[in-house]
Amino acid sequence: xQPWRTSIKTWKEMKWKLLSxxxxxxxxxxxxxxxxxxxxxxIDDRTGEPKALVKVFxxxxxxxxxxxxxxxxxxxxxxCTACKGEKKDxxxxxxxxxxxxxxxxxxxxxxxxxxDPEQGSSFRCRIWLDPDQPDILYxxxxxxxxxxxxxxxRVLGD
Numbered sequence: 001x002q003p004w005r006t007s008i009k010t011w012k013e014m015k016w017k018l019l020s021x022x023x024x025x026x027x028x029x030x031x032x033x034x035x036x037x038x039x040x041x042x043i044d045d046r047t048g049e050p051k052a053l054v055k056v057f058x059x060x061x062x063x064x065x066x067x068x069x070x071x072x073x074x075x076x077x078x079x080c081t082a083c084k085g086e087k088k089d090x091x092x093x094x095x096x097x098x099x100x101x102x103x104x105x106x107x108x109x110x111x112x113x114x115x116d117p118e119q120g121s122s123f124r125c126r127i128w129l130d131p132d133q134p135d136i137l138y139x140x141x142x143x144x145x146x147x148x149x150x151x152x153x154r155v156l157g158d
Contacts, residue, residue, distance in 0.1 A: 040053070041154075045150045078092045082117070082118060109127045111125055114141045124141070
């Protein structure tokens with residue numbers, strides 16, 4: 001057998017192995033890199049109804065969120081009447097409700113700045129992505145030993 005034929009065969013095998021490795025890496029990287037940033041539909045934990053669209057983003061390693069749209073009919077132009085200080089009577093659309101939450105795990109954030117415009121108060125919070133359903137985000141607000149958890153759904157194609 002001629003030596004150049006052996007090297008060509010080896011090269012072809014190597015090329016296919018490299019392509020297969022690159023393809024697998026690309027396909028499975030999406031499973032590991034679940035991203036929290038995007039547009040989320042908040043679901044009222046009491047009624048089960050969609051409440052608002054919230055833009056969630058990271059900046060400087062911290063998590064932030066801003067209300068983009070209110071989905072409750074008749075409350076689209078609501079103002080923060082329960083708020084105090086500079087937020088008093090400001091439009092809820094455009095209001096920051098997640099402020100600089102620290103990442104505490106691969107899919108989890110915790111902090112002290114989850115704002116509820118209906119109550120005009122901030123709460124300690126824990127926010128985490130469902131590891132089995134990356135389009136589900138859990139948002140839990142704490143007051144002492146009491147807590148409420150909302151399930152948010154990712155808005156696809158945002």
